[in-house]
Amino acid sequence: MIRLIVILAACLGLTVKAGAETVVAGLSHDAISITTNFEGSEILIFGAVRRDRPPPEGSDLEVIVTVEAPARPVTVRRKARRFGIWMNTDAIEVDAAPTFYAVAATGRLDEVMTATEDLRHRVSIPMAIRAVGTGVGDQDTFIEALIRIRTDEGLYQLNEGAVTLRDQTLFDTAVRLPANLVEGDYRTRIFLTRNGEVVDAFSQDIAVRKVGLERWIFNLAHDRPLAYGILSLAIAIAAGWGASAMFRYIRS
């Protein structure tokens, strides 16, 4: 039985891009728990390139790492001056934009990957945002604004040169996750490229979950909203009464 598995594994290993370079990767976390004192997290992504023959001459191996949070719809509004005051005049609805997205690469993204490959694998930040025709002429400026705002907040990160590659074999990078994370499966992808073409890719999910008290409150709020509302009120009234009683006690 064991022998059979070994043979099967060997066959699979050979059939997957025989002779090519493949990624063997690891993550420092495969799950992140959001606790009450969660302050953000740093995940270390590392790995090695496995090859059956010496690396081809004349081109360098490059590595691109992306971490992508679940996408949510977003409304982007633009202000303009009307009657002397600034008000929202135009808006577009972006169907899905990741709540967090980080790209790290061994070099400049446009040098380590061709535009075609970027389009195919949706690697660069603008590719991660999905907005179909919204009827607004200058839709691109809205998307740019979305990226600009989220980049300023540290939610979108483009770290060119942040992946270290040693001897064309070992690579590692660190991605800083901010404290205001949204729950969900964070897809981590690693691409190996040569001459801008993807030679191998790897993908693994990091489960980001609320735990403990955070989990309990969130579930109660969504599953039994009336009970949750009344409980919130009860806490408020008890706290108000408690403080009043305490101050009376201190004074008397």
Added chain:
Amino acid sequence: MQIYLPIAEVSVNAFLLLGLGGIVGILSGMFGVGGGFLMTPLLFFIGIPPAVAVATQANQIVASSVSGVLAHLKRKTVDLKMGTVLLVGGVAGAAIGVQIFAALSRIGQVDLMVQLCYVLFLGVIGFLMFVESVRALRRSSAGGAAPPPRKHRGWIHALPFKMRFRTSGLYISVIPPLLVGLLVGVLAAIMGVGGGFIMVPAMIYLLGMPTKVVVGTSLFQIIFVTAFATVMHATTNYSVDMILALLLIVGGVVGAQIGTRIGVYLKAEQLRVLLSLMVLIVCGKIAWDLLATPAEFYTLGTPGAAH
């Protein structure tokens, strides 16, 4: 100490929230305003999503108002009868306000409408109160007897359904207080605040209630309106954040107790000058935001959310 808020899904400093709650609580206890008109913009500023900020501060106001009312009940400065009449109007008004709010969201101009409401009401009320209270302060410091209490004769006394409000020392028709409650309820629902800063001056200047009674009575009415709002938000938008509320409450209830005691040592005119100044500052800030060229012309929002 950073703390992750389960519903808001952001991480903020716990002491910052306690401090904010405390400061707003002190003001709430001093002036009998819920403090929502201060708390809501402050929460936006520290990065709490607007929907969560509005819903959660309604919950927080319940706590600080309960705390404040108990202190006022001890001193017998709550007109329960007047409070109940205002409450009837308030709940009806809130129901109307929620409909107006929903209609505005559909047009997509809720933000602007809320800001304009703030500027208009805070500006007018702050200015009138400031002028009146400075004049009163000058009269009392110039020596001589205090001016006689304002007597409202004329149209308000010509209305039917008169009722005696013993604590306030008034014998007036129930129609003006009902209308005041209604108006405050509508505005409270649109602006996402308790409405104390509108009700306090309305009680003093329109109904002619004594300032000492006004604060407690306004807090009494606010408890019920904001409790209603909290449950509505929790069941329809799931936007009440219990941890955020708890931190604001702990700061707020302590602040409210301190504020109520500071209020005792200040003269009614001084209280009104301070409240009017605070109202004018907030008004000025919001007006400036509307007029000044913004650094970023674009804003992000969640589709379907109110703000």
